[in-house]
Amino acid sequence: MNPVESRVLALLLLLAGCWPGLAAALSSDREQPIHIEADKLDIDESRNISTYQGNVEMQQGSLNIKSDKIVFHFNDSNEILLLEITGTPARFKQLNDEGETMNGVAGFMKYIDTESSLELYGDARLQIAEDSIESDQIIVNTETNALKAGNGSDRVRMLIQPADSNPSQ
Numbered sequence: 001m002n003p004v005e006s007r008v009l010a011l012l013l014l015l016a017g018c019w020p021g022l023a024a025a026l027s028s029d030r031e032q033p034i035h036i037e038a039d040k041l042d043i044d045e046s047r048n049i050s051t052y053q054g055n056v057e058m059q060q061g062s063l064n065i066k067s068d069k070i071v072f073h074f075n076d077s078n079e080i081l082l083l084e085i086t087g088t089p090a091r092f093k094q095l096n097d098e099g100e101t102m103n104g105v106a107g108f109m110k111y112i113d114t115e116s117s118l119e120l121y122g123d124a125r126l127q128i129a130e131d132s133i134e135s136d137q138i139i140v141n142t143e144t145n146a147l148k149a150g151n152g153s154d155r156v157r158m159l160i161q162p163a164d165s166n167p168s169q
Contacts, residue, residue: 002038003075028062036070062095067109073117085109089123096128101128108140116143124149 039054048146050072052058058065067087075081083106085092092104098120117139120126134157135149150156 032061034058034060038070048076048078050074063092064094065090065092067091079113081113083109083111100129116141130159132159133157157169 003008022109036056036058037131038052038056040052042051042053043049044051047100052070054068056065056067056070058067058070067085067090069084069086071082071084072080073082073084086098087107089105089107090109092109094102096102104120104126106120106124108120110119110121111117112119119140120138122136123134124136125132125134126138126140133147133149136154137149137151139148140146
């Protein structure tokens with residue numbers, strides 16, 4: 001594998017860690033409590049849905065999400081099945097176990113626990129350290145680290161820094 005292929009593979013593996021419970025995310029985050037603030041909360045217990053709206057800020061360990069709206073879908077055991085995050089744009093920031101900052105931005109984000117799928121739509125961008133990928137949609141399987149970007153209507157853009165690059169010099 002040449003150095004560029006190696007960096008692409010490393011980026012894809014690291015990007016897969018940009019969500020709670022993912023392999024490369026800070027491993028202690030999933031064990032932390034979830035703190036949420038919003039202008040409004042609607043709970044529909046009959047459908048196992050909680051909707052936070054207006055200046056939503058969520059934090060769980062190093063994970064920080066800012067959005068206009070977050071919808072939690074739970075199973076009957078009160079475990080999160082699906083998160084739907086909407087914003088203009090919605091943003092998340094999280095550390096991985098190496099201490100690197102990961103950022104995501106999109107108009108709509110969805111994490112489907114049963115499918116191990118993180119989906120970003122609408123001017124989507126994932127970044128770790130100085131490497132990034134941008135597209136109209138980015139879908140990451142958090143279990144297999146498979147990544148798909150683009151749906152044919154827009155170009156996929158990646159920025160991969162050389163392995164020995166030091167942006168602070």
